[in-house]
Amino acid sequence: MPPSRNKDAPAAVKVGAGKGGKAATINDIARLAGVSKKTVSRIINRSPLVREDTREKVEALMREVGYTPDPMARGLAFRKSFLIGMVYDNPTAQFIVNMQYGALDTLRDSGFELVVHPCDSRSPNYIDGVRRFVQQQKLHGVMLVPRVSEDQALADMLDEIGCRYVRIAAVAMDKPERMVVTHDHDGAAEVADYLQTLGHRDIALITGPADYRSAIERTQGFLGALERRGIVLPESRVVEAGYTFESGVAAAEKLLAAKKRPTAIFCGNDEMAAGVYRAALRSGIQIPQQLSVVGYDDSPLASRLWPPLTSVRRDTRDTGRMAAAMLLQSQDGPRPMASVRPHLVIRDSCQPPE
Amino acid sequence: MPPSRNKDAPAAVKVGAGKGGKAATINDIARLAGVSKKTVSRIINRSPLVREDTREKVEALMREVGYTPDPMARGLAFRKSFLIGMVYDNPTAQFIVNMQYGALDTLRDSGFELVVHPCDSRSPNYIDGVRRFVQQQKLHGVMLVPRVSEDQALADMLDEIGCRYVRIAAVAMDKPERMVVTHDHDGAAEVADYLQTLGHRDIALITGPADYRSAIERTQGFLGALERRGIVLPESRVVEAGYTFESGVAAAEKLLAAKKRPTAIFCGNDEMAAGVYRAALRSGIQIPQQLSVVGYDDSPLASRLWPPLTSVRRDTRDTGRMAAAMLLQSQDGPRPMASVRPHLVIRDSCQPPE
DNA sequence: CTGAAAGCGCTTACAG
DNA sequence: CTGAAAGCGCTTACAG
Known part of the structure; x- marks a missing residue:
């Protein structure tokens, strides 16, 4: 056949992702590759039912043209978007931002994006708000x-509407x-060990709100480890506060007003x-000479304070990475839970008691 | 006709947004309301070409059924998603989080969501990364x-691919x-006035990096206002740093090592x-008795320091609100630029020079 | 291993 | 002011 038959062949106009021209579609790829769109679809979705050389040819073409499937079209057909939601009610900016960074680390180049709520x-x-967010998108x-x-x-609601979720929490409270x-x-237990090893016996604790699981876990971990080392705190040495700076000031004032002051205070977070x-400072008490202090979070604040604060670091970014990864896993079956371990970062806010 | 004719009528199964049943579609609404889907579409898109009573009837039905149009289907037809992107390269967590809060304030109930980048x-x-982000989604x-x-x-690239954007910056650098x-x-000028009014004459400045527009503006605003009040800083009183804590320490050490110390230092941000x-603290210099200090940002850190730091507040949340609102505006024509005004928050880090 | 048909839930022309 | 047809870019059955 003479070359004029090319009229039947694909127009072969190369359509890049950039500039003025429209982006390539699955039809363009199918036409240019000389296969059906279904085959292209199989390749996009990593189906094994494609001959290896077909796959390679089409993939090369997709790269060359700069083709990416349209998430909205895919989403419409799948009845499911390519968006991961991050739902939070947390005032600690650094924590949230790190969690976002982590999630985006794993989402990068996955075709998924992060939408924050x-x-x-x-x-x-608020649960209704989350439901609308999840269902609408x-x-x-x-x-x-x-x-x-x-x-x-919240978890029950998500389960009911069939929305996949991952919970980040101090302790397991759902399927792994x-x-x-x-x-x-x-x-928190590590803090207890550290203070005991330094020689502290008269120790105080400022906890977060008792309806926060993190506060409960930190409190129990701390008290439990102390007990294992033979130290039992009297009730007067444990004060509940609100995870805020101001509540930390108030709790400390109460503790430091006692006839006999504790030699060390562990706080449920850095803000406190x-x-x-x-x-x-107000009472003229020197840290760490007269009082050792430990925080939790290892926030930027910890190293801005003077003396720099010893604190428990949690790798929030890694936590975010893991959570997002679990959401992307294709199989739905039971898997082991993910764990991220905290560890103590020792700075200059503690020393042996005088 | 006997009731049996109902077989031809809509199945009238009320499909709520929740529970097991599928969510209602535009077809359900059209059928139940007895109008065409095009009419429903017109109502969704606030077209004026709908009779008032038709509109009311259909809107009531949509509310009753809990119908919301599918953003992916709409997006596919519009060739444009209902997502707003937030692109940033900024290490200040509180700033980012506040900006997100602000954007979400205006996006709430708009049908749009915020995706972070x-x-x-x-x-x-990185520009390529943003382009892929924008085009793919x-x-x-x-x-x-x-x-x-x-x-x-970056702005040029967005313009070229026809992506709407809003720039948040210290000064106008694009169409309003x-x-x-x-x-x-x-x-920054307000800080200069404040320090001058307190009686300071020997003032120092720690600036942010000279390739940050914010640093340039704060520097010029500060120096300009001082000059208008008859104070000209010698070069030795102006030190460039990197907007970081450590660079602030280094810059301050240089300034405080001088034979004659300045009586006040203005810093380009709170970290510095x-x-x-x-x-x-290291040099045993008392703030504010021997040295007045002012920051910029009014970050949480400002009130955690001792003495609490006088600083310039910028309403970042409001900034985010405005930026998102500009993106949602339907008309594309020239509009006035949006402005958000900074103001000085006076705490305890300044006093008249000794 | 591959493909033609129908459909996901909307919208854009085009008629009336 | 209202509607029937075709299409956005993909996928899911269903055949072969």
């Missing part, structure tokens, strides 16, 4: 960040394939530890 | 946060309908001001 878990209809899955991750009603556990219990610094 | 503007191909628009907002090459201006010049605190 901060909310107010004290608001009566047909989210592929959601990451539940503390403290909303602890809300069983839905959990990233941060083991706050162990982080900063509050202890403030109260100590 | 942190990036590394020093990486050679067919984003409706993007918010450009400092410092990527200052990159003309694409700008949210934070007037860092004025914020925290560095000045650290350096002053």
